Amino acid sequence: MSAFNAIGEEREIDRDEFTPGLEPQPTWCPGCGDFGVLKALKQALPEIGKTPDEVLTVTGIGCSGKLNSYLETYGFHTIHGRSLPVARAAKLANDGLEVIAAGGDGDGYGIGGNHFMHTARENHDITYIVFNNEVFGLTKGQTSPTSPKGHKSKTTPHGNAKSPIRPLSLALTSGATYIARTAAVNPNQAKEIIKEAIEHDGFAHIDFLTQCPTWNKDARQYVPYVDVQESDDYDFDVHDRQEAQEMMFETENALHEGTVLTGRYFVDERPSYQEQKKELGEMPEEPLAERYFDDDYEWERSYDLLERHK
Amino acid sequence: MSDDELIWRIAGGSGDGIDSTSQNFAKALMRSGLDVFTHRHYPSRIRGGHTYVEIRAAGHEVQSRGDGYNFLLALGDSFARNPKEEAYYGNEEIKPLSENLDELREGGIIVYDEGLLGEEDVAELDLEERAEENDWHVFPLDLRSLAKEHGREVMRNTAGVGATAALLEMDLAHIEDLMEDAMSGDVLEANLDILHEAHDTVAEEYDFEHDLRVPTGEHDDEQALLSGSNAIAYGALDAGCRFIAGYPMTPWTDVFTIMSQNLPEIGGISEQVEDEIAAAALAVGASHAGAKAMSGSSGGGFALMSEPLGLAEMTETPIVLLESMRAGPSTGMPTKPEQGDLEFTLYTSQGDSSRVVFAPGNVEEAYEQTRLAFHIAYEYQIPSIIIYDQKLSGENTNVDVSFFDREPAPDLGSTLTEEELAEAAHDASGKFHRFQHEPDGDNHVSPRSLPGQQGGRYLATGNEHTPAGHISEDPDNRVFQMERRIQKLESIREELDDEHESNQTYFGDETADFGIITWGSSQGVVVEAVERLNEQGHAVKGIGVSDMMPFPESEMVEFIESVDQAMVVEMNATAQFRGLIQKELGRYGDKLTSLLKYNGNPFEPAEIVEGYELNVNGSDEEPSAQVRIEPAAGD
Numbered sequence A: 001m002s003a004f005n006a007i008g009e010e011r012e013i014d015r016d017e018f019t020p021g022l023e024p025q026p027t028w029c030p031g032c033g034d035f036g037v038l039k040a041l042k043q044a045l046p047e048i049g050k051t052p053d054e055v056l057t058v059t060g061i062g063c064s065g066k067l068n069s070y071l072e073t074y075g076f077h078t079i080h081g082r083s084l085p086v087a088r089a090a091k092l093a094n095d096g097l098e099v100i101a102a103g104g105d106g107d108g109y110g111i112g113g114n115h116f117m118h119t120a121r122e123n124h125d126i127t128y129i130v131f132n133n134e135v136f137g138l139t140k141g142q143t144s145p146t147s148p149k150g151h152k153s154k155t156t157p158h159g160n161a162k163s164p165i166r167p168l169s170l171a172l173t174s175g176a177t178y179i180a181r182t183a184a185v186n187p188n189q190a191k192e193i194i195k196e197a198i199e200h201d202g203f204a205h206i207d208f209l210t211q212c213p214t215w216n217k218d219a220r221q222y223v224p225y226v227d228v229q230e231s232d233d234y235d236f237d238v239h240d241r242q243e244a245q246e247m248m249f250e251t252e253n254a255l256h257e258g259t260v261l262t263g264r265y266f267v268d269e270r271p272s273y274q275e276q277k278k279e280l281g282e283m284p285e286e287p288l289a290e291r292y293f294d295d296d297y298e299w300e301r302s303y304d305l306l307e308r309h310k
Numbered sequence B: 001m002s003d004d005e006l007i008w009r010i011a012g013g014s015g016d017g018i019d020s021t022s023q024n025f026a027k028a029l030m031r032s033g034l035d036v037f038t039h040r041h042y043p044s045r046i047r048g049g050h051t052y053v054e055i056r057a058a059g060h061e062v063q064s065r066g067d068g069y070n071f072l073l074a075l076g077d078s079f080a081r082n083p084k085e086e087a088y089y090g091n092e093e094i095k096p097l098s099e100n101l102d103e104l105r106e107g108g109i110i111v112y113d114e115g116l117l118g119e120e121d122v123a124e125l126d127l128e129e130r131a132e133e134n135d136w137h138v139f140p141l142d143l144r145s146l147a148k149e150h151g152r153e154v155m156r157n158t159a160g161v162g163a164t165a166a167l168l169e170m171d172l173a174h175i176e177d178l179m180e181d182a183m184s185g186d187v188l189e190a191n192l193d194i195l196h197e198a199h200d201t202v203a204e205e206y207d208f209e210h211d212l213r214v215p216t217g218e219h220d221d222e223q224a225l226l227s228g229s230n231a232i233a234y235g236a237l238d239a240g241c242r243f244i245a246g247y248p249m250t251p252w253t254d255v256f257t258i259m260s261q262n263l264p265e266i267g268g269i270s271e272q273v274e275d276e277i278a279a280a281a282l283a284v285g286a287s288h289a290g291a292k293a294m295s296g297s298s299g300g301g302f303a304l305m306s307e308p309l310g311l312a313e314m315t316e317t318p319i320v321l322l323e324s325m326r327a328g329p330s331t332g333m334p335t336k337p338e339q340g341d342l343e344f345t346l347y348t349s350q351g352d353s354s355r356v357v358f359a360p361g362n363v364e365e366a367y368e369q370t371r372l373a374f375h376i377a378y379e380y381q382i383p384s385i386i387i388y389d390q391k392l393s394g395e396n397t398n399v400d401v402s403f404f405d406r407e408p409a410p411d412l413g414s415t416l417t418e419e420e421l422a423e424a425a426h427d428a429s430g431k432f433h434r435f436q437h438e439p440d441g442d443n444h445v446s447p448r449s450l451p452g453q454q455g456g457r458y459l460a461t462g463n464e465h466t467p468a469g470h471i472s473e474d475p476d477n478r479v480f481q482m483e484r485r486i487q488k489l490e491s492i493r494e495e496l497d498d499e500h501e502s503n504q505t506y507f508g509d510e511t512a513d514f515g516i517i518t519w520g521s522s523q524g525v526v527v528e529a530v531e532r533l534n535e536q537g538h539a540v541k542g543i544g545v546s547d548m549m550p551f552p553e554s555e556m557v558e559f560i561e562s563v564d565q566a567m568v569v570e571m572n573a574t575a576q577f578r579g580l581i582q583k584e585l586g587r588y589g590d591k592l593t594s595l596l597k598y599n600g601n602p603f604e605p606a607e608i609v610e611g612y613e614l615n616v617n618g619s620d621e622e623p624s625a626q627v628r629i630e631p632a633a634g635d
């Protein structure tokens, strides 16, 4: 008996399959950028050829973490900052799953920053969407690692003394192999980027600009934005690390100054962690779970390892 | 203190190869039919620093390091010197002779390396005088030159073993066999030469006036020499564990490395990750996706795991975690055992949290309870924790090979197949009722699906949630879910009582009215002490408790009710286990005293005998410096 008869089965996927029925309704504020991510995902997912049962979305804690509550996939809403280690392990245990991790900028670049760096370094074959609204949403508007310098909030009443993190550059130097930025205000670009990211074999990082009208009223709604691939003003090779690096730097500076640049920044073919582990003989070809359902599987016994102890 | 036992101590500097030499020597003794028990003492540094390993061998069962020892092989410490003979690693002096003499028994043997311990070093010790007083037999040998002559200086360990064999009139065959297994070519030749040369030199040059010889013994079954860490790793493998994630920390690293070395060969996965939060979170993620998964750490690292641990509990994701204690708080004493993390392990995590905690008392129990921990975790979808310590982790004992001859148990527990899922309850939107209010069975467990299975979709969340996993603050739902999670512990207790042999170990005189209660790795020492007390004509019985949560209430009540007074023996300063007994049973404050030790060294049987005497005779005298008696609460 197989545990997953459905995995890899070819069939036509209905657009609405990823949309739940009436319940639960999103609890996000009107105008919240998180709706844009949800919409883009719902558009991208039916096009990747997987059923909702083959997709696992793993989220952190924050307004953004609610994403998988409103999506028909297998979901794991974890703890603050820890979506990536949970997602990584699920993919290692069963790489037949399409694993998508998501969370806020506080979640991913703050408390989970260490995991972000290491997941990118190891190039796990998962997609990671960071809802970057430059504030902590769920805990009521405190300064986040992406808040601009000088940003005032209840925890930085005199203005933020820290410069914001550079998520794209950080992903690149850490080792991510697909890096893009998009914004909730354009679900079409977002949809295409999400699709590419999911189809990419390796760690795909999307810095997703989402507005928080509730706590970041002065903040840009990230419009108008420029698509660097569409615009004639920018010309760089997404496969060239050096050029991508420079373009990312420019993009991050531009955002601090009020200009919103989006698009694909880096695409690399470095083999994914899962592929490398398999090549080294450190990861089995079939999902671990299959074995527990296979009555004919020969389980190794420690009894056979005792020779060296005799 | 029986004389029919050999307790051989090899002492020198860390990094001197003492570990491998002693491991081989212990195996040779085991192969000659003896029961063995090893004890490793080492400082928290890689090279240099005083270290020793003790091997106790006897023709009868041995469960602890014993008291003192009767054979010292004192190596100098060449690694602590550079070629110019100057102190090499810091200015710490290694004194393999002086640091070890206090515990050497009367009539004991000393072999020291006069090639490394100069005359002036020895002169400082009044060795001659002390030897006469204690009837010690001293053999200065130039092990270093001997080794150099036939091979390399580092091989002086082998010379020491050759000398030992001669002095004890021991057959070299087992030692030669083991050397042949471990090395080859020139290295093997050189070592064999050194072994024989040292043996023959000693045999020819000296008259042996001492009585100490290798004891004789016989095993009915083939034996394997294993540490607690080996046993835990093997228990996990046989339970079907095929995923481990971790971050190194002494002493948990032992299990982590054993698993990492075995898993790839058998199609499992091992991950060394960025920190312990990630490690435990990976175990949760892997288990969620359908692997039998474990992680673990020691005190400080375990502290970082508290959030993923709570997540596993709230999402009812089965995982097994190891808590390998060392002396705390904080970084504490990395290479010293203590049983100080009990309360921390029981109550880590916020909310009304529950988990299963087992504390095996010896190598065999470590294997068995690890298997059980996996079974319970996966059947009841709850975190299981094995709490053990640096002592159990590193001590090696011989076990019948046939003990391990059993079927693997690769069962994912209450997990549905796609066929079963098709029949199960679902929401209107198509979500599976993963967390049903009233599961079909009466054990409060709601079976799970695995991501990827058709028709099993649900949301796992650390927030309170409805049957389909939607976040909910509905009061009725909260009560249903909370009670279901908490009541699992009762179901587990019932299963442990009904379907399994007790995890508690009973020993001593059943009719005695004085009881000794202990837990975890202190068990072996207490067993020996109780045997000794009974041999001396006292009536004492003992219990080694392994079930920390759920607590074995009826067994404990029965034991405590059956005695007039009981002493709880544990390696910590705050009587944590006695506190647990009183909390769980709500009484017996006037019946329990404590014998505590927390200086970084495990109990020796004599200290427990002393504790008993002080308890019974009520002497005003303070117990020996390192042990503390805590009177019963209410006294």
Ligand SMILES: Cc1ncc(C[n+]2csc(CCOP(=O)(O)OP(=O)(O)O)c2C)c(N)n1
Residues within 6 Å of the ligand: A061, A062, A063, A064, A065, A080, A103, A104, A105, A106, A107, A108, A131, A133, A135, A136, A137, A138, A139, A144
């Ligand atoms: C360990 C821990 N620390 C703090 C919190 C409280 N907390 C919940 S969400 C959040 C920050 C949310 O900000 P962000 O990640 O940017 O997500 P957003 O709500 O903006 O989507 C914090 C601090 C928590 N749940 N867990």
Ligand code: SF4
Residues within 6 Å of the ligand: A027, A028, A029, A031, A032, A033, A034, A063, A064, A133, A137, A138, A211, A212, A213, A214, A215
């Ligand atoms: S607080 Fe901000 S981020 Fe959260 S739901 Fe409201 S608008 Fe969105």
